[in-house]
Amino acid sequence: MSDEGGNPAAAAEPVEDVQGDGRWMAQHARFVQECKDAEPDVLFVGDSMVQLMQQFEIWRELFSPLHALNFGIGGDTTCNVLWRMQNGELENIRPKVVVLWVGTNNYKHTAEQVAGGILAIAELLASRLPKAKIVVLSLLPRGERPNQLRDKNAAVNGFLRSSLPRLGQKAQFLDVSRGFVHSDGTIVPQDMFDFLHLTSAGYRNVAKPLSGLLLQILEETPEERRASLV
Numbered sequence: 561m562s563d564e565g566g567n568p569a570a571a572a573e574p575v576e577d578v579q580g581d582g583r584w585m586a587q588h589a590r591f592v593q594e595c596k597d598a599e600p601d602v603l604f605v606g607d608s609m610v611q612l613m614q615q616f617e618i619w620r621e622l623f624s625p626l627h628a629l630n631f632g633i634g635g636d637t638t639c640n641v642l643w644r645m646q647n648g649e650l651e652n653i654r655p656k657v658v659v660l661w662v663g664t665n666n667y668k669h670t671a672e673q674v675a676g677g678i679l680a681i682a683e684l685l686a687s688r689l690p691k692a693k694i695v696v697l698s699l700l701p702r703g704e705r706p707n708q709l710r711d712k713n714a715a716v717n718g719f720l721r722s723s724l725p726r727l728g729q730k731a732q733f734l735d736v737s738r739g740f741v742h743s744d745g746t747i748v749p750q751d752m753f754d755f756l757h758l759t760s761a762g763y764r765n766v767a768k769p770l771s772g773l774l775l776q777i778l779e780e781t782p783e784e785r786r787a788s789l790v
Contacts, residue, residue: 569669569677572643575635584633584640591631592648600629600653602774603692605641605681606661608634608757609700618763622771626778629653637666638677645681650688657777658685659770661697663716664709664756671712675719679727686730693777694731696724697770701737704755706745713737734773736766 575584602623604610610632613619619630631649633640641662660681666674678696685694698720699713717735724733740747740762747755751762758766 567673567676567680569638569666569673570642570680571639572646573639574643574647575633575640587633588644588647588649591629591644592651594629594631595649595652598627598629598653600627600655601778602626602628602657602659603653603655604628604630604632604659604661605645605649605685606632606659606697607636607641607665608632609664610659610661612757613763616760616763618760618767622767623774626774629655632661635665636662638662638669638674638681639666642677642681642684645684645688650685655689655692657693657695657774658689659695659697659774660685663699664702664713671715672719674712674716675723678716678720679723682724682727682731686727693729694727695770695773695777696720696731696733697766698733698735698737700752700758701741701747702752702756704747734769736769739765 574588577584604613604623610630611634613623613632614630631644633644660678662681663674663678666677669677682694682696685692698717701710701713703710717737720733724731740751742748749755749759751759751765753759
């Protein structure tokens with residue numbers, strides 16, 4: 561599923577600078593520099609869902625104290641994140657945990673291809689950071705009412721549940737999608753202000769299970785961590 565040769569969602573590529581201001585590459589360069597200056601225990605990698613998290617109090621309250629770095633860029637697909645990871649954003653750092661959250665922007669790819677792209681990133685992380693554990697977050701539902709992209713994201717999550725275990729205990733899938741869709745099938749702006757990006761309340765819904773898992777991993781002794789990575 562993650563075969564780069566056969567899956568377009570697992571083909572590493574930078575974002576084309578169509579606006580002409582070089583912002584995406586400048587953000588990438590900043591992240592590469594941060595790798596030289598920081599010693600994170602937790603690395604967050606992904607798209608705008610990761611990027612915007614640090615604008616909310618939940619980041620300062622729960623994640624910043626864990627010595628976390630945020631390498632999220634809005635609009636990124638699996639292809640873009642894979643390119644960034646291959647081109648300097650994993651150099652000089654040895655985090656204990658990497659949180660990967662990407663895939664909802666892969667409009668051109670099928671659900672199986674998106675899952676394969678996410679798996680390709682997870683495999684790269686496992687290879688480059690052999691002592692780190694990888695937490696792959698589920699894609700969230702999107703749109704005010706049921707729609708095709710919601711169905712696609714749910715299918716991606718299904719593929720991840722079945723394929724991620726092949727990485728063994730180095731990686732695990734964490735479903736953070738619960739609680740966003742109400743009984744009538746709607747998503748409310750109190751959770752997603754534009755029915756895609758999260759509000760403060762929405763991030764708290766995600767952060768509760770994630771922070772608990774991160775604390776559990778970080779509290780493992782070196783011996784326990786080594787045993788779980790075998």
